[in-house]
Amino acid sequence: MGFKDSNLLYPSEAAEKRKHKLKRLVQGPNSFFMDVKCPSCYAITIVFSHAARVVTCASCNTVLAQPTGGKARITEGCSFRRKAE
Numbered sequence: 001m002g003f004k005d006s007n008l009l010y011p012s013e014a015a016e017k018r019k020h021k022l023k024r025l026v027q028g029p030n031s032f033f034m035d036v037k038c039p040s041c042y043a044i045t046i047v048f049s050h051a052a053r054v055v056t057c058a059s060c061n062t063v064l065a066q067p068t069g070g071k072a073r074i075t076e077g078c079s080f081r082r083k084a085e
Contacts, residue, residue, distance in 0.1 A: 032082055036064045039077035046083070047072065 006015070016024050036047045038057040047055050047065050051072040055065040065072040074080055 034080045034082050036078050036080045038062055
């Protein structure tokens with residue numbers, strides 16, 4: 001797909017997702033909030049996708065997410081759901 005084949009007014013969703021957050025047709029952040037369910041006590045905790053600190057469960061102190069320098073890594077066994085905007 002060359003330059004002549006692409007439509008500048010209606011870019012494909014895949015092409016927009018590859019672009020930098022400020023270079024998209026409609027600017028938007030890459031970060032989001034999510035509900036993370038603890039695997040041991042099934043309590044739900046709200047976690048930021050780019051958390052900079054270790055996130056633990058409030059009731060059982062199980063580690064739910066660890067920072068990686070970018071997006072936070074969800075602990076294995078935890079299920080998560082992206083929150084609606």
